[in-house]
Structure formats: structure tokens, C-alpha cells
Amino acid sequence: MSTTPDTQPDIEQRLRAALSARAEMVQPEDLSHHAMAVPLRRRWTTPLVVLASAACVLLVLVLTFQLTDARPRTDDVAPRPDTPQVELPADVGRDWKADDLSTPAKLDLDGDGVKEKVAFLGEPSKEFDGRIRLQTTLSSTQEEAYGIAQLSTTIGTNALEPIDADSDGDQELVLYYDDPDAVGGGGYPLVFDLRDGLLVQAVAEDPDLLVRGQVPVPGSATEFYDLVRIHDYWIEDASLFSSRSVNAYAAGNMTLMRPETVVLDTWEWILDEDGILRATDAGCMRVGLESVTPCSGNVDDEVPYVSPIAERTIGVGESADFSTIYRFSARIEAFADPSVVVEGEDGRTVQYGLEVADPRVSTVQPTGVFSDGASLLVTSASDPSYVKVLVQDGDELRALEAVGEVPFENEGEVRTWLTQNGALVTVVSDGDDVWQAWQWVMVSRTEMAALPSGTVCFDDVGDPSTAATC
Amino acid sequence: MGMRDGATGTMEPSVDITELYAAHRLSLVRLAILLVDDLASAEDVVQDAFAALARRPDAVKDPSKTLAYLRVSVVNTARSALRRRRTARAYAPPHDLSPPTPEDSAVLAEEHRDVLVAVKRLAPRQREVLVLRYWSNLSESEIAETLGISPGTVKSTASRALVALEKTMQHPMEETR
Numbered sequence: 001m002s003t004t005p006d007t008q009p010d011i012e013q014r015l016r017a018a019l020s021a022r023a024e025m026v027q028p029e030d031l032s033h034h035a036m037a038v039p040l041r042r043r044w045t046t047p048l049v050v051l052a053s054a055a056c057v058l059l060v061l062v063l064t065f066q067l068t069d070a071r072p073r074t075d076d077v078a079p080r081p082d083t084p085q086v087e088l089p090a091d092v093g094r095d096w097k098a099d100d101l102s103t104p105a106k107l108d109l110d111g112d113g114v115k116e117k118v119a120f121l122g123e124p125s126k127e128f129d130g131r132i133r134l135q136t137t138l139s140s141t142q143e144e145a146y147g148i149a150q151l152s153t154t155i156g157t158n159a160l161e162p163i164d165a166d167s168d169g170d171q172e173l174v175l176y177y178d179d180p181d182a183v184g185g186g187g188y189p190l191v192f193d194l195r196d197g198l199l200v201q202a203v204a205e206d207p208d209l210l211v212r213g214q215v216p217v218p219g220s221a222t223e224f225y226d227l228v229r230i231h232d233y234w235i236e237d238a239s240l241f242s243s244r245s246v247n248a249y250a251a252g253n254m255t256l257m258r259p260e261t262v263v264l265d266t267w268e269w270i271l272d273e274d275g276i277l278r279a280t281d282a283g284c285m286r287v288g289l290e291s292v293t294p295c296s297g298n299v300d301d302e303v304p305y306v307s308p309i310a311e312r313t314i315g316v317g318e319s320a321d322f323s324t325i326y327r328f329s330a331r332i333e334a335f336a337d338p339s340v341v342v343e344g345e346d347g348r349t350v351q352y353g354l355e356v357a358d359p360r361v362s363t364v365q366p367t368g369v370f371s372d373g374a375s376l377l378v379t380s381a382s383d384p385s386y387v388k389v390l391v392q393d394g395d396e397l398r399a400l401e402a403v404g405e406v407p408f409e410n411e412g413e414v415r416t417w418l419t420q421n422g423a424l425v426t427v428v429s430d431g432d433d434v435w436q437a438w439q440w441v442m443v444s445r446t447e448m449a450a451l452p453s454g455t456v457c458f459d460d461v462g463d464p465s466t467a468a469t470c
Numbered sequence: 471m472g473m474r475d476g477a478t479g480t481m482e483p484s485v486d487i488t489e490l491y492a493a494h495r496l497s498l499v500r501l502a503i504l505l506v507d508d509l510a511s512a513e514d515v516v517q518d519a520f521a522a523l524a525r526r527p528d529a530v531k532d533p534s535k536t537l538a539y540l541r542v543s544v545v546n547t548a549r550s551a552l553r554r555r556r557t558a559r560a561y562a563p564p565h566d567l568s569p570p571t572p573e574d575s576a577v578l579a580e581e582h583r584d585v586l587v588a589v590k591r592l593a594p595r596q597r598e599v600l601v602l603r604y605w606s607n608l609s610e611s612e613i614a615e616t617l618g619i620s621p622g623t624v625k626s627t628a629s630r631a632l633v634a635l636e637k638t639m640q641h642p643m644e645e646t647r
Binding site: 011012014015016017018019020021022023024025026028030031032216217218219220221222227229246247248263299405430431432434 | 496585596604
């Protein structure tokens with residue numbers, strides 16, 4: 001980690017010593033006598049565990065009487081090595097029926113050059129969430145082969161492209177589990193290999209790396225968002241790959257704050273002789289909306305979206321039309337105190353008093369905050385720190401209250417602006433010319449909160465178009 | 471979102487939080503105090519981390535990763551605490567660089583105080599990287615995992631932080647941020 005060998009070893013030693021000295025000053029007797037954060041019942045006092053414990057005691061007594069040589073062998077009681085193991089499928093479901101929406105898979109399971117046809121027979125259940133029997137006749141031996149899969153539903157079972165993950169010349173069947181509750185899609189693939197005449201499900205060595213969807217970073221949850229990494233898997237040239245974003249992004253309120261181009265770690269999954277899928281490093285990739293390229297040394301995400309700024313505003317006596325989603329017009333009137341008047345295309349007119357001198361309303365709607373009706377960003381030409389978001393709630397306009405981690409301000413080390421695509425952005429100085437970018441979203445009828453969208457450096461923070469990677 | 475369900479009231483923790491609290495509270499408070507400076511805040515940060523784990527005991531499926539989970543939680547909570555402190559109107563002394571208490575000043579050697587004052591002046595992420603590297607003794611990849619950034623960013627942040635630290639110690643009165 002050192003870059004200047006002449007001086008940094010000394011500073012590193014001093015730093016290590018100072019941190020250690022400061023930390024060691026906190027001794028057990030210095031800590032407050034906090035009880036645990038929440039009263040927790042010990043495991044052994046819960047009714048289920050008590051019952052289970054009693055059952056275990058009974059079982060032990062019975063076994064003691066039944067077994068004459070009751071001394072356990074060392075290898076019986078030793079913990080098993082922490083390696084995944086495949087399970088052979090049960091021979092069940094011969095009478096299950098194939099669903100009308102399922103499509104049999106065609107692939108060469110036994111490597112004789114002739115494709116087998118694999119039927120998917122669904123276990124009957126009220127919720128269509130039973131198991132699936134995979135059934136085929138092998139072309140090389142005319143013997144039956146079967147396997148069992150647990151997918152999210154028995155309706156419409158379809159296989160992905162076959163793979164040859166063990167490079168032995170035959171093909172493995174790939175099904176997929178779709179997580180119906182995952183926002184933006186989620187799930188994982190299931191790989192079945194023909195082993196000793198059975199379709200045996202391979203076990204991933206590290207299943208956390210072979211998933212699709214947004215996976216929360218442990219400990220990152222806040223009131224309004226989680227930090228998530230983006231995972232995906234795919235099949236390419238008969239091989240199974242997966243990826244995970246190097247960085248984590250805020251996800252909340254059905255919004256994922258990811259830049260257009262993100263950097264991913266990727267793995268190819270190799271099937272070993274024990275039926276274990278092992279992840280091998282397949283390198284770093286940059287994935288944009290329409291492109292996938294190797295990192296080639298560029299391992300930074302794209303700069304978060306913070307520009308171009310929506311600069312046009314209207315003042316007292318002026319009006320503007322908005323037609324992004326909900327069509328309306330807005331004007332600022334000044335009889336006694338200025339007020340903004342919104343007229344919707346549906347005929348509704350709503351008004352809001354602006355208690356500020358020389359109010360300005362942006363001609364771009366802050367749709368990133370609210371788009372199910374009129375919404376406006378109000379500033380003041382005479383008070384640069386004044387900033388409000390007004391949203392339509394039925395027959396009234398209301399100013400949203402800013403909640404969460406960052407202030408809704410436009411002053412000093414906190415700058416706020418609206419972009420031309422309707423994103424309301426706040427950047428907060430982290431020092432060293434580094435700014436943390438946030439984007440506001442509505443989190444209740446009366447509140448909005450900012451979600452972090454990344455780190456950005458500016459040549460001039462007054463000109464967000466100078467944003468660049470730090 | 472599906473991942474933030476509140477239905478944990480009857481769920482049995484997958485880890486024994488009481489034992490964890492007894493075993494790791496002190497080391498986590500020590501980590502927190504290096505990030506937020508004073509003992510009361512550090513204890514609050516750690517308390518919040520355990521409270522979060524107690525609310526979502528199923529968040530840690532592998533008990534061997536619980537300490538890493540708590541460490542991430544402490545770093546994130548400490549960062550939020552600092553951010554609140556920096557942005558709160560009532561928080562006045564951005565240049566109050568003295569060690570937290572008179573007792574601390576008396577016990578800490580002068581050379582350590584200089585370093586700690588300089589550490590306090592670093593950007594939050596720089597400070598986190600240095601603390602995790604030089605006190606928690608985490609590897610670059612472990613720091614990357616903890617902070618949710620890439621190992622390359624860890625390396626460059628640490629390098630810049632050490633330069634900034636040295637510069638501040640050589641010229642303690644200059645504003646580096």
C-alpha cells in the first residue's frame with residue numbers, strides 16, 4: 001500500500017502506534033453498563049428449543065439402551081468438512097403431469113451426439129409451487145434418467161441453453177429459479193449433470209456469487225435505502241458465467257441509483273468431478289446500457305448523473321407548460337405576496353403562496369422526485385439558499401419536507417440543482433475536492449429523502465458539467 | 471423492497487447476539503472511537519450496530535461473517551454520525567482538533583496526539599481506510615468489502631491519505647481540506 005518508500009514506512013509506523021494507543025485507552029471499565037440493544041431470549045429458553053432439547057435427550061437415552069457398543073467413532077462425531085455435496089434425486093413423480101406451458105428441453109446429455117428430450121413433470125399443488133421431475137430416455141442406452149428440481153413455480157418450465165461446464169463433451173441441463181419477490185428480477189440457475197444414470201443437480205461452491213438481482217451489502221441498510229451490489233448470470237459459448245458489481249449502489253423506493261456504466265467482477269463456473277460448480281476468475285468487465293467491454297485498466301464506474309443543469313426558470317408574471325408525463329402549466333402571480341398557480345390539463349387549478357422575494361420556478365419538472373401529478377422546483381433569484389419542491393396532492397400543492405441523511409440546501413459545502421432530465425441532485429463536500437452526490441426521491445406523501453448516487457470530483461462545483469471521476 | 475421486511479418479531483436470531491455483544495463490543499467501540507473521536511458517540515454507534523443486527527438477525531446467514539457484518543455496520547453508522555455532525559447547524563467547531571478529554575490528553579503521548587489530530591482532518595473515507603488498514607489490520611480486499619468500494623480505490627485512497635497525513639503533520643496549521 002506504500003507508494004513513497006522513503007517516508008511512508010515511518011508514517012505508517014507512527015499511524016499504527018497512534019491508532020493503537022488511542023484505541024487501547026478504551027478499557028472494559030470505561031464502557032457504559034448498557035444492556036443489550038434489545039432484550040433477547042436465550043436460544044435454550046425458547047419453547048421450540050426446549051422441546052427439541054427434550055426430544056434429543058430422549059433420543060440419546062433410547063440409543064444408549066439399544067446400542068451395546070455405544071462409544072462413538074471419532075469420525076462419526078467429528079465435524080464434516082465444510083464442502084458442499086451433491087444429493088441424489090428421489091425417484092418420485094412418475095405420475096406427475098407436464099404443464100401445458102412447459103417446453104421439453106433438447107440436449108445431448110450422454111455425449112453420443114444425439115439429443116435427448118427432457119420432459120418437465122410438475123408436482124400437483126394448490127399454489128403451483130411443487131417440485132418438478134425431469135425425465136428422459138437416454139439415446140445411448142435406452143434407459144430412463146430422471147432428476148428433481150425445485151423452481152419457483154411448476155407453471156411454464158423452460159430450460160436455458162445447455163452448457164458443457166466440465167468440458168467432457170456432453171451437455172448439462174440448465175434451469176432457473178426466478179425470485180418472484182425480487183425488485184428488478186432475481187434468482188439463480190440450476191445445473192443438472194448426468195451422473196450414474198441420474199440427472200443430479202450440481203452444487204455451487206459459493207452460491208452467493210451465482211445469483212441474479214440486487215443483493216444488499218450486510219450492515220448497509222438505512223431508513224430509506226440499502227446499498228446493493230448488482231449480480232447477474234448468463235450463458236455464453238456453452239459456459240456459465242456470473243458477475244457482481246465491484247461497487248454498491250443505493251436501492252430504495254423502487255429506485256436503483258446506478259451509473260450507466262458499471263464495473264463488474266466476473267466468474268466462469270466449472271463443474272468438477274464431484275459435481276461441484278467452482279467459480280474461476282473471468283476478469284473485470286465494464287457494462288453499459290448497450291455495451292460490454294473488458295476493463296483494460298479502467299476500473300472506475302461512470303460518473304454519477306449530475307448534469308446538465310436545468311437552468312431556465314420563470315419569474316413573476318411568466319408561465320411555462322409542462323408535458324413530460326402529466327400535462328400542466330404553471331405561472332407565478334403577484335397580487336400581494338407572490339404565489340405559483342398550476343393549471344392541469346384535467347381542469348384542476350391549485351395554488352401555493354411563496355413567502356420569498358423574487359421567486360423562480362424551473363421550467364423542468366423534478367420528475368425524479370414526483371411525476372404522478374404536478375411537481376415544481378422553486379428557488380429565489382435574491383436568495384440562492386432558498387430551494388423548495390412543491391408537489392400536487394389532490395387539490396393542493398404542498399412543499400415536501402426533506403428527511404434523511406443530507407440537508408436540502410444550496411449553500412457552501414452543500415449544493416443542490418435540478419438536471420435537465422428531472423433529477424434533483426445534491427452534492428455534499430467530503431473534503432479534498434471530493435463530493436458525495438445524492439438524488440432526491442419522494443418517500444411519503446409529505447417527505448422526500450436523498451439516496452447516494454456516487455462520488456464525484458469537480459473542476460468547479462459551480463459548473464456541474466465539469467464533473468469527473470475522482 | 472423485499473429485503474427490508476419488518477417481520478422479525480418472532481424470528482429466532484441465527485446468531486447469538488448476547489454472546490457477540492459480550493465478545494466484540496469492546497473492540498468495536500475501539501474501532502468506532504477511531505472514527506468518531508469521543509467515547510459516547512462510539513458507544514452509540516456500536517449500540518446502533520447491535521440494535522440493527524437484533525432487528526434483522528436473519529441478515530447474517532453465515533455466523534462466521536457476523537463480525538464482518540458488525541464492522542460494516544459500525545463504519546456506516548459512524549460515517550452517518552459524522553455527516554449529521556457536520557451538517558447540523560448546532561455543530562460549531564470544525565477546527566476543534568484537541569483530543570476528546572483532558573484525561574486523554576494527559577495519557578496520550580505527544581507524538582500520538584499529532585498523528586491523531588492529523589487523522590481527524592482527513593476526509594471520512596480516507597480516515598476509514600487508514601483505520602481499517604492500520605488498526606483493524608484488514609487486507610485491501612477486506613477493506614473494499616467493508617466500505618463497498620473496489621480494491622483499487624482502497625489502494626489509491628490509502629496512498630493519498632498517507633500523503634495528506636504527512637503533509638498535515640508537517641504543516642499542522644494549514645487547511646488541507
